[in-house]
Every structure is written in structure tokens, then in C-alpha cells.
Amino acid sequence: MGMTIVEKILARxxxxxxxxxxxxxxPRVDLAMSHENAALVINQFHEIYQGTGLAARVWxxxxxxxxxxxxxxAESAKTATNQKKVREFVAQHxxxxxxxxxxxxxxxxxxxxxxxxxxxxxxVVVGTDSHTTTHGALGAFAFGIGxxxxxxxxxxxxxxxxxxxxxxxxxxKGRLAPHVSAKDLVLALIGQIGAEGASFKVLEFHxxxxxxxxxxxxxxxxxxxxxxxxxxGIVPADSETVRYLRQEAGVKEVLQLSIPDxxxxxxxxxxxxxxxxxxxxxxxxxxxxxxxxxxAEGIAIQQIVIxxxxxGRLDDLEVVARILAGKKVARSVRMLIFPxxxxxxxxxxERGIIAELVRAGAVVMNPGCGPCLGVHQGALADGDRAxxxxxxxxxxxxxxxxxxxxxxxxxxxxxxxxxxxxxxxxKL
Amino acid sequence: MAKVILVLGSDISTDIIYxxxxxxxxxxxxxxxxxxxxLPIHKRLNAGEIPPGSVVVxxxxxxxxxxxxxxxxCLKGWELRVVAKGFARIFLQNAVNLGLHLVICPEIEAxxxxxxxxxxxxxIDRSNGRRFAITPLPKARQAIIDAGGLIPYTRRLLLExxx
Numbered sequence: 001m002g003m004t005i006v007e008k009i010l011a012r013x014x015x016x017x018x019x020x021x022x023x024x025x026x027p028r029v030d031l032a033m034s035h036e037n038a039a040l041v042i043n044q045f046h047e048i049y050q051g052t053g054l055a056a057r058v059w060x061x062x063x064x065x066x067x068x069x070x071x072x073x074a075e076s077a078k079t080a081t082n083q084k085k086v087r088e089f090v091a092q093h094x095x096x097x098x099x100x101x102x103x104x105x106x107x108x109x110x111x112x113x114x115x116x117x118x119x120x121x122x123x124v125v126v127g128t129d130s131h132t133t134t135h136g137a138l139g140a141f142a143f144g145i146g147x148x149x150x151x152x153x154x155x156x157x158x159x160x161x162x163x164x165x166x167x168x169x170x171x172x173k174g175r176l177a178p179h180v181s182a183k184d185l186v187l188a189l190i191g192q193i194g195a196e197g198a199s200f201k202v203l204e205f206h207x208x209x210x211x212x213x214x215x216x217x218x219x220x221x222x223x224x225x226x227x228x229x230x231x232x233g234i235v236p237a238d239s240e241t242v243r244y245l246r247q248e249a250g251v252k253e254v255l256q257l258s259i260p261d262x263x264x265x266x267x268x269x270x271x272x273x274x275x276x277x278x279x280x281x282x283x284x285x286x287x288x289x290x291x292x293x294x295x296a297e298g299i300a301i302q303q304i305v306i307x308x309x310x311x312g313r314l315d316d317l318e319v320v321a322r323i324l325a326g327k328k329v330a331r332s333v334r335m336l337i338f339p340x341x342x343x344x345x346x347x348x349x350e351r352g353i354i355a356e357l358v359r360a361g362a363v364v365m366n367p368g369c370g371p372c373l374g375v376h377q378g379a380l381a382d383g384d385r386a387x388x389x390x391x392x393x394x395x396x397x398x399x400x401x402x403x404x405x406x407x408x409x410x411x412x413x414x415x416x417x418x419x420x421x422x423x424x425x426x427k428l
Numbered sequence: 429m430a431k432v433i434l435v436l437g438s439d440i441s442t443d444i445i446y447x448x449x450x451x452x453x454x455x456x457x458x459x460x461x462x463x464x465x466x467l468p469i470h471k472r473l474n475a476g477e478i479p480p481g482s483v484v485v486x487x488x489x490x491x492x493x494x495x496x497x498x499x500x501x502c503l504k505g506w507e508l509r510v511v512a513k514g515f516a517r518i519f520l521q522n523a524v525n526l527g528l529h530l531v532i533c534p535e536i537e538a539x540x541x542x543x544x545x546x547x548x549x550x551x552i553d554r555s556n557g558r559r560f561a562i563t564p565l566p567k568a569r570q571a572i573i574d575a576g577g578l579i580p581y582t583r584r585l586l587l588e589x590x591x
Contacts, residue, residue: 040454146522161568373448394441
């Protein structure tokens with residue numbers, strides 16, 4: 001019987017020729033990523049070694065990546081102290097893939113990993129962040145785990161007790177219409193299958209719309225796979241993956257592109273038609289509460305947030321700048337923009353994008369996660385409505401349970417910034 | 429027997445269980461104070477009004493969203509148990525890893541104040557006699573529970589392989 005991509009990856013990483021759905025395997029890890037929560041991982045890691053008489057050493061410092069992004073620069077003494085503790089650990093253990101709070105290397109973990117070429121097709125990637133699913137965009141099996149599970153990975157170099165997940169094949173035929181993006185596609189998918197429609201399963205993406213999507217869009221797509229409950233999202237690696245890794249991520253090594261077998265078995269096949277897709281909005285307070293933009297037009301908003309690991313990439317900023325060029329953000333709106341990494345920030349500076357955004361009235365912040373999850377800057381007032389290109393709209397998400405968050409694409413956010421109400425970019 | 433102290437719907441996110449604004453707090457000894465920080469139950473927990481072993485009943489997809497382990501450690505700190513129609517994957521794994529007692533009970537319906545008995549294969553609501561079948565946790569999780577959590581489980585493997 002044929003295998004899906006994730007089955008192939010798990011078989012290789014577990015030293016087997018074949019794996020079955022539900023079978024328990026212990027795949028070797030190729031990349032283990034953490035952010036500030038490495039502080040907790042470190043505690044748990046030392047706890048594992050407690051009483052063993054063994055010196056606590058990570059299994060392979062070359063396979064660990066640590067990126068500060070959730071609260072940068074530190075918003076409190078507590079965070080600063082946690083970050084200091086991680087810095088000391090990284091130095092002690094010789095972890096080189098460490099991205100500190102610096103303009104020449106920093107950013108959001110789910111952008112830092114791809115743009116530095118740390119993720120390759122066929123890898124097993126784990127991260128102490130639920131949006132680790134992002135890296136499936138490059139053909140890796142990438143999934144989120146908790147801090148204690150990461151401490152176990154740091155110790156043994158493999159993930160214990162993984163049940164081989166079933167796979168849902170998502171086929172997106174046709175091409176996306178103008179003003180409709182990968183974000184709209186993934187919101188529509190989540191709306192269709194629901195917040196637990198892919199629970200404990202993998203979403204494997206196929207079809208013309210996926211093949212014609214650049215890696216930036218594929219990262220957006222896989223980023224939000226977890227919002228349908230998926231363990232991972234994955235796009236079979238192809239010529240676009242190779243182009244991205246060679247040209248943008250500077251990877252020189254030989255790449256192994258694994259694709260699913262034609263007779264692979266899928267739990268379910270979901271089909272979408274890209275051509276008929278409209279811009280989409282996820283209404284509060286659930287990501288699967290998705291409607292076409294027409295259902296939201298005219299809703300007044302007080303804050304627009306553009307950026308995050310979902311939609312803070314260069315083409316996202318470009319499209320926003322194009323819409324805002326020479327115009328002004330409505331007086332009733334605060335517009336916050338945070339690029340996904342300093343590399344993107346620098347590219348946007350060099351192309352004049354940042355100047356265009358600032359002149360229009362946007363506030364361009366440093367790369368980081370803060371506003372998306374309400375931990376650092378951009379908090380909402382009671383009764384505020386935010387429109388964001390981020391990934392979650394749960395009650396309390398942006399730091400205030402008495403506010404609302406709507407999710408959308410960068411184009412919808414930019415069009416809405418000009419009008420102060422949710423606006424269909426096709427009608428500008 | 430354990431009293432139901434909170435009944436919640438489906439898709440309860442980790443932002444409800446442990447809001448992001450408290451994420452800089454990581455120690456299991458400190459996270460319980462922020463459990464369900466935006467719900468009325470928060471005050472009762474911190475006032476010491478909720479006895480250990482009390483039950484939270486929820487719908488499907490409990491613990492969806494962020495991988496933050498605080499969402500499991502804060503409930504474990506109060507020794508709460510969660511009986512839900514289903515759990516999100518990362519939360520379920522975190523809970524098992526830390527020893528938080530979860531029960532998958534796809535048909536569960538109960539009211540606040542009900543007394544539940546969590547028997548081997550079913551949950552019995554002693555307030556009205558209704559019975560609900562329990563779905564066992566995935567077998568890969570059971571081995572970790574049996575070892576007393578992921579830390580002792582990993583420690584044992586470490587000693588076997590490097591000791």
C-alpha cells in the first residue's frame with residue numbers, strides 16, 4: 001500500500017520501511033524549535049536529569065533553534081530574566097541557531113526558520129508553539145508540542161509515543177481570483193471543516209491553486225492548519241520549494257523532495273474551487289466562524305493589525321503599501337504593522353514600503369508576536385473591534401476579553417484601514 | 429465522587445484557560461493563580477473554595493489553540509479534573525505529560541453542582557443517575573500516565589540508554 005508524505009517521513013525518521021495509521025513510533029527529530037518558553041523547557045530538562053547522576057547535555061545542539069519573538073524587547077523584568085536564563089543556556093550548550101533581539105537576525109520563529117534555510121523537505125520539525133504547522137509549507141512534517149515534551153526531545157533526540165496520524169487530502173482546483181489570497185483560502189477551508197475538522201490529522205494540500213502559490217502563501221496556509229485542529233499541514237515539495245530554499249533561504253545542499261504515493265490512503269478528501277472564492281472574514285470568537293467579506297462590510301473597527309507569523313511577509317506588506325499609497329488611514333482607526341522578521345523589515349525599508357505605510361498613518365512596530373496574543377503592545381479597549389491578519393480571534397486573544405477580533409487577509413485589512421469599516425478590496 | 433464546578437461549551441481555547449497576558453509566568457507553582465482568569469470561577473479558585481478533585485465539564489475540542497503548557501499546569505495545580513467530549517491534541521499531550529486527569533466522554537451532559545463518579549469505563553452522574561461511556565485515551569498516552577508523567581518516563585529511557 002502507498003504512503004502519504006507524512007507516513008513516508010515518519011517511516012524514514014523511525015527507521016522503518018512502512019508505517020500504519022495509529023501505529024506508535026518514535027521519530028528522530030531534525031529540528032527542535034522554541035521561543036521564550038525555552039525558559040520552561042530548560043526547567044523541565046534539568047528536572048529529567050535530576051537524580052540520574054548524569055550531566056545534563058542536549059542531544060544535539062546543531063538541531064535546536066531558539067528564537068525570541070513573543071515579548072521583544074522584553075515587556076517586563078520577569079520576561080527579561082527568562083530571556084537572560086535562555087541566553088546563558090544557549091551559550092553553555094553551544095546552540096548556534098539562536099536568534100536574539102537584534103535587527104540583523106531577529107524575527108518571528110515561523111519566519112526565521114524558513115528564511116534561514118533551517119527547514120528542508122522531509123524533515124521532522126517540532127516546536128513549542130502551536131503554529132509550528134507553518135513549516136509544512138516546505139514539505140516537512142512539523143507540529144507543535146508542549147515544553148515538557150520538548151525537554152524530552154532535547155534529552156533523547158526523538159519524539160516519544162507519536163501515533164501515526166491519518167491524512168486528509170485537500171484539493172484546491174483552479175486559481176485564486178484577484179484580491180483573493182492564501183489567507184482567504186485557509187479561512188474558507190477552516191470554515192468548511194470546522195475548528196476540529198482535522199483534529200489529530202494531517203492536512204495535505206494539492207491542486208492548481210497550491211502549485212501556483214508562492215512559498216509565502218503556502219506558509220500562511222500551513223500556519224493556520226492548526227486552527228482546524230490539524231496536527232500538521234503539508235504541501236508536497238516542488239520546484240517552487242526548491243526556488244525558495246535556493247534563492248531566498250540560501251540552501252546549497254542536495255534536497256530530497258518526497259511526494260505521496262499515487263495509491264496513498266486518505267481518511268477524507270476535501271475539494272475547494274479557488275476560482276469562486278471571495279475574500280473571507282472570521283467573525284469573533286472562533287476561527288471557524290467564517291463568512292465571505294460581504295457579510296461583514298460596514299462593520300466599524302478601531303484597530304487594524306497586520307503582521308504575525310501568518311501574514312507578515314514581504315508580499316503581504318507590499319500589497320498593503322500599494323493600497324495605502326498616497327492615502328490616509330481613517331482617523332477612527334489605529335493601524336499597527338509588525339513584519340515577520342527583520343530581514344523582511346529591511347527589505348521593506350529598502351523598497352520604500354515602510355515609508356509609504358508610515359506616511360499613510362500606520363505605526364510600524366518591530367517584528368514579534370506581541371499584539372497577536374495580547375502579551376505585548378497593541379492592547380484593545382473594552383468594546384473595541386480589531387481587524388487582524390493574525391491567526392486567532394478567541395475571546396481575550398488580544399489582551400481584552402471585552403473586545404472583539406475579526407480575521408482577514410492583508411488586502412481586506414488595508415482596504416478597511418482607509419474606510420474605518422470592514423471593506424471589500426474588490427470594490428475600492 | 430466529585431462535584432462539577434464549571435460547565436463549558438465546545439472549542440474552549442487555551443486563551444480562556446490561561447490568558448496570553450500571563451504567559452511570562454511559567455512555573456507550575458505560580459500558574460494556578462491565573463487559571464480561567466477571565467471567568468467568575470477564577471475568584472473562587474483563588475479564595476480556596478474549590479476542593480481538589482473537582483470537575484470541569486466541557487464540550488468538544490477543549491484546549492484548542494496555543495501550545496502553552498501553563499493551560500495544563502494551572503489546572504493541575506488546583507488538582508482539577510476535566511471531563512470533556514473531546515480534547516485538542518497539544519493540550520491533551522501536555523495534560524498527560526504533567527499528570528492532569530482528563531476524561532474523554534463524548535456524550536457527557538452535566539450541570540454545575542452535579543456529583544460525578546468517574547468509574548473505569550463510564551462517568552455516572554449521581555445527581556440524576558445518567559451514565560456516559562468513557563473513550564480511553566490514545567494508547568500511546570496511557571504508557572506515559574502509567575509512568576507518572578513524561579518526566580519520569582523520559583528519565584527512565586535516559587538511564588536505560590545512557591546510564
